[in-house]
Amino acid sequence: MALRRRKIVLKRAxxxxxxxxxxxxxxxxxxxSSITNRVATAQALQAPLYExxxxxxxxxxxxxxxxxxVTRKTLGNQVLMAAFLVDVFCLGxxxxxxxxxxxxxxxxxxxxxxxxxxxxEIHPTCAKKLxxxxxxxxxxLGFSAHRDYGFAKRIFGDIQERQCxxxxxxxxxxxxxxxxGPNDTPQFSKKVVNTLTTxxxxxxxxxxxPVKGSQGARD
Numbered sequence: 001m002a003l004r005r006r007k008i009v010l011k012r013a014x015x016x017x018x019x020x021x022x023x024x025x026x027x028x029x030x031x032x033s034s035i036t037n038r039v040a041t042a043q044a045l046q047a048p049l050y051e052x053x054x055x056x057x058x059x060x061x062x063x064x065x066x067x068x069x070v071t072r073k074t075l076g077n078q079v080l081m082a083a084f085l086v087d088v089f090c091l092g093x094x095x096x097x098x099x100x101x102x103x104x105x106x107x108x109x110x111x112x113x114x115x116x117x118x119x120x121e122i123h124p125t126c127a128k129k130l131x132x133x134x135x136x137x138x139x140x141l142g143f144s145a146h147r148d149y150g151f152a153k154r155i156f157g158d159i160q161e162r163q164c165x166x167x168x169x170x171x172x173x174x175x176x177x178x179x180x181g182p183n184d185t186p187q188f189s190k191k192v193v194n195t196l197t198t199x200x201x202x203x204x205x206x207x208x209x210p211v212k213g214s215q216g217a218r219d
Contacts (some may be wrong), residue, residue, distance in 0.1 A: 002060070006036070008147075014108035033113060038071050040078070040100055041100050043073055043074065043157075044074050044078060044100055045072065045080065045154055045155060045157065046210075047072040047073055047074045047075070047080065048072060048073060049070075049071070049072055049124050049159075050071040050072055050079060051068075051069070051071050051075035051121070052068075052069065052070050052071070052121065052122045052123065052127045053068070053069040053110070053119040053120065053122060054066065054067075054068050054069075054118045054119065054120060054121075054122040054126075054127065055067055055118070055119060055120075056117070056118040056119060056120040056131065057067070057118075058088060058130075059088060059169070061172060064087060064088055064089035064090075064172065064177065064179055065085070065086070065087045065088075065089070065179065065181065066086060066088075066112050066117050066131050066196070067082040067083055067084065067085055067086070067117065067119070068083070068084045068086055068127055068130060069081065069082070069110070069113070069119070070082045070084075070124065070127050070128075070155050070156065071082075071106070071155075072155060077102070077103060078100055078101065078102060079100070079101050079102070079103060079105075080098065080099075080100050080101075080104040080155060081098065081099055081100075081101055081106055081109060082096070082097070082098040082153075082155040083089070083095075083096070083097055083109075083113070083152075084096050084131050084149070084152065085132065085146075085188065086130065086131060086134045086155070087138070087179075088130075088134050088137075088168070088170050089117040089171055089172045089176060089177040089179065090141065090143070090176045090177055090178045090179070090192075090196075090205075091138050091143050091178070092134045092135045092136075092137060092138025092139065092143055092145055093131065093134060093135050093145035093146045093149045094181075095146050095148075096145070096148045096149040096151075096152040097145045098148070098151055098152040098154070098155060101130075108167070112197060116168070119184055123163075123164060124159050125159055125160060125161050125163045125164040126161075127156075127164075128156045128159045128160075128161040128164075129161035129162075129164040129166070129168065130139050130168055131134065131153070131156075132153075132161060133168050133170060134168075134170060134177070135149065137150070137170035137171070139198060141176055141195070141196065141200070142195045142196075142198070142199050143192075143195065150174060150178055157193070172206065173206070174204045175204060175205050175206055176196060176200070176204075177205065177206040177207065177208070178192050178193065178196060178205065178206070178207040178208070178209075179207070179208045179209075180207075180208065180209035184209075187193070189209050191205075193207060198205075200205075
C-alpha cells in the first residue's frame with residue numbers, strides 16, 4: 001500500500017514538473033516573439049509610406065467621429081498600420097493602435113473599418129495635420145489622447161504637416177460638441193459634460209446623448 005502511494009506521488013510530481021517545463025517554454029517563446037515583434041516594428045517605422053485613409057465626410061455635421069489610417073510598407077511586404085479614431089468635434093483621439101500585419105491582414109482590417117464608414121485617400125501631411133490638430137484641440141478642452149497615441153504617432157516620422165494645403169476647423173458651429181458614442185458609459189458621458197461645463201460654462205458647448213432609446217440634445 002505504501003509503495004503504491006509512493007508511485008502515485010512520484011507520478012504526480014513528474015506531471016507537475018512537465019507542466020512547469022511547458023509553462024516555462026511558453027513564457028520564453030512569448031517573450032522572444034514579443035522582442036522579435038518590437039524589433040520588426042521599429043524597423044517598419046523607417047519603411048516608406050504606403051497608404052493613408054480618412055473617413056469620408058468626417059467634418060460633416062452628422063459625422064464628427066471617424067478613423068484615420070496611416071501605413072508604411074517594408075521590403076518584406078509587411079504593413080505597419082496605425083489607426084486613429086478621431087473625434088474632431090470634441091474628444092480628439094478616442095482610440096489609437098499600431099500593428100505590424102501582412103498584406104491580407106491589412107486589407108481585412110480596412111474592410112472591418114469600412115463596415116462602419118466610407119474611407120477616402122488622404123495625403124500623409126494632411127493625415128498628420130488632422131490627427132495632431134484634433135489632439136491639440138481636445139487638450140484645450142481638458143481631454144487627453146488615448147493612452148496608445150504616444151506610440152502610434154511615431155508612424156508619422158518626419159512628415160511635415162505644414163505642407164498640407166487643407167485647413168481643418170475643429171468643433172461644430174464654433175463650439176465643441178460632445179456626441180455620446182455607443183460604447184460611452186453614462187459615467188463617462190457625465191465626466192465629459194462636467195469637464196466641458198467646468199472649462200467652458202454651461203453655454204460653451206453642445207452635446208448629444210441617448211435618452212430612453214433615442215437621442216437627447218442640448219444646443
